[in-house]
Amino acid sequence: MTMRSVPKMRRLLDGMNKGSKMARRTMWTTDRIITTPYEKIEIPNCTVYDYVWENLEKWPEKTLSVCADTGRGYTYEQAFNLSNAFAANLRLKLNIRDGDTVSMMLPNIPDFPLIAIGILGAGGVISTINPIYTAHEVQRLLVMSNSKAIVTMPDKLKTVQDALKLAKINIPIVIVKTNGDAAPENTFCFNELSEDVHVDKSCLKEVRRSPTDTCFLPYSSGTTGLPKGVELSHRNLVANMQQMNNPKIRNHMDTSATHQDAVLGCLPFFHIYGASVIMFHKISVGAKIVALSKFTPDSYFKSLEKYKIDILYAAPPMILLMGGHPASTTETLQHLRSVINGAAPLSSTDVERFLSKVKNGIDIRQAYGLTETSPLVIMPPTGINNYQTVGYPVSNTEAKIVDQDLKVLGPNEAGELLLRGPQVMKGYRDNPKANSEVFTADGWFRTGDVAIADDKGLITITDRIKELIKVKGYQVPPAELEALLREHPAVLDAAVIGIPHSSKGEVPKAFIVLKDGQKAEAKDIKDFVKERVAPFKKIESVEFLDSIPKSSAGKILRKDLKAKYA
Known part of the structure; x- marks a missing residue:
């Protein structure tokens, strides 16, 4: 499960050499499946509980978790x-x-x-x-x-x-x-x-x-609609942790008598990214988890410096913050060795702005995953300098790109990304309809994301088919807000879309059709929603319409609303 510790620069150079070798060969098969360049892994036949404590005797006195603010741990x-x-x-x-x-x-x-x-x-x-x-x-x-x-x-x-x-x-x-x-x-x-x-x-x-039993039940909006219980088994999570340990993609160093990686836990542990990648996996390798309970720029930058954070798992707002905040300096960020972005894509411009603040040789990559995939499914090798790509499928994982009729596409053709691997969920709990929508007849998981892969098999995520709104990396399902808006006594019909926002990525905008003879102000509508949902789901703006555009089947045409009003 662990790899012999080697000097940081040696590991970076090794990663670059491996990355360059991968770049010279293609991962496409003759039937247009994108395979993995990473070695096949053996998946331990154990529970998550047994897996995380397996090497406990190697580091009993090391810190497992500590509060960033108080030092309690x-x-x-x-x-x-x-x-x-x-x-x-x-x-x-x-x-x-x-x-x-x-x-x-x-x-x-x-x-x-x-x-x-x-x-x-x-x-x-x-x-x-x-x-x-x-x-x-x-x-x-x-x-x-x-x-x-x-x-x-x-x-x-x-x-x-x-x-x-x-x-x-x-x-x-x-x-x-x-x-x-x-x-x-x-x-x-x-x-x-x-x-x-x-x-x-x-x-x-x-x-x-047993390994096949469900151990984690986070709720995700899936591809559409209201939250669905994602059944992740012990095997799903253990497989994904083993995949993270692959020498070509791993970003942690071995815990020893003289070294322990410090990982900043600022992404929420209640989300699969924080729970699996930051919490369970880092415990299994003996790292120190610095728990940041409330994110503010001040507490964030102080924690990076005070706890000498080596590894940072980030979402785009954090990268943007480090690229432009006055407190973000070479000194503040001096200990960072590896930064992995997830939750939503970053632009090359955002990455370059961040890189201007840090020391040379830092490992920064974008990875891709979903709640339904435990979460990691695609990641670039260490040393890659293409900041747009999310890389290759991880060990024991395959991908393919299809059109709307599920016809398999080839290199440089954009379509929906489908995945297959041991980390893919058992299914949505008690929801056969949703399962039939996301799993193909031959067992591929439909991500709802649009991807394109080059002739070597490097994958880039370009868009979303699904209509989820991403606010600071959090999923906001339009259907949930629409159902809530229709509970307002003056509202006859409603539609919600995501519109661009400079710091949040996207924010929800509501389109309202009032009942005959009813009146309501935009503030009334926004306050009604605000009282009933978490702050990141609140409606940012409201527009009143005579009717909501819908298909012949009665589905809201959110693309039409986006084209006209976003």
Whole structure:
């Protein structure tokens, strides 16, 4: 699972040599499948719980996670013991059983990994919820996931309680305390459950989970519509972590007595990118995770410098910030060795602006993945200097590009990207219709993204077929906002599209048809939505129309709206 540590410059040069060799041969097969240039991997037949702790004895005293603001944190040995005590109490006191879902509604705190691994240790399934969600949004996810408990912060307790009332369910609430306050009435305290030295951990021997069982249930908008539960198995995540370890693409260095990579956890752990790439994988290789609970430019740049961050996983707004903020200097960014951009594409101009601020030789690449693919599926080799491409399929993974009739296309032809590999999800939970839409008859996963590959097989993402709006990398499904807008007493019909925004990428714009005799101002509409959704989903602008353009089948023609109004 690990590779012998070599000097940084040697590794960069090796990566460049490997990248140049790849550039001289094509990854296309005769039947127009794009194969991987990376060696095939063996996938361990184990659970995520077993995988992340496999090398624990090599670095028990190293820091596993630390709060960027306070310095509060845990060593690997502490994390192992506390998460196991928590797991035992989940079974003994909260009656969690194999396959039960436990929701986590938390910001990036150092306790997050302990809670997540504890849920897995108890035989449970993790489902994550954005902590800025409203009670309306939370109740829907709790019902859809059939959660048997929820873990949250004291300041989110009322939202959770309101969500439970709306859902008409009663499940245990576990509170994570970061200060000395007493736990609120009728809740469990994570700190007490995890620090219980008398708990009988022998109950964990009863856990029976196989690699094919679901272990993580994040919610994604998929290709269209309302959130869908993405069933990721232990095998999906373990396979993806093994794929990240491939010597030609990996960006971490071995943990040793004298070295430990520091990774900034500023992307949310409740998202697959943060959970799998930053949290689970980096624990498996013994890295230090610096948890940034609230992102501000000041806290971000201070953390990069104070904790000597080696590896940064970023979304475009962060790269833009580092390219233009006054606090972004060569000194602030001096420790960065590797920066991987995901969530949304970057332009070469944005990359060059960032590179002007950092030392020579930094590894910066764009990678591609989705919630449904655990997430990583395409990544360039180390040393590549093409900042537009997302690279080649990772080990054990294939790709192809098709037209609207699913006819396979060849080099330099743009079409929908399809994928096949061990990291692709089991499917959407209890949603056969959605599964039939994203899986072809022969088992390929339809990404809904438009891609083009050159004659060597290097893939570039060019557009989205799906109509999701990307606000700072977060997915906003138009269908969700449209359904909500139609609940407004004055609204007859509604449509939502994404329009360009200088710092957020895109923002939602609503088109409204009012009921006969009804009046409403744009502010009324925006406030109605604002009260019911997370801040990143709020409507930025409103336009009133006589009718919403629709196809003969009644589908909203968002492309027509974009062409005319965006």
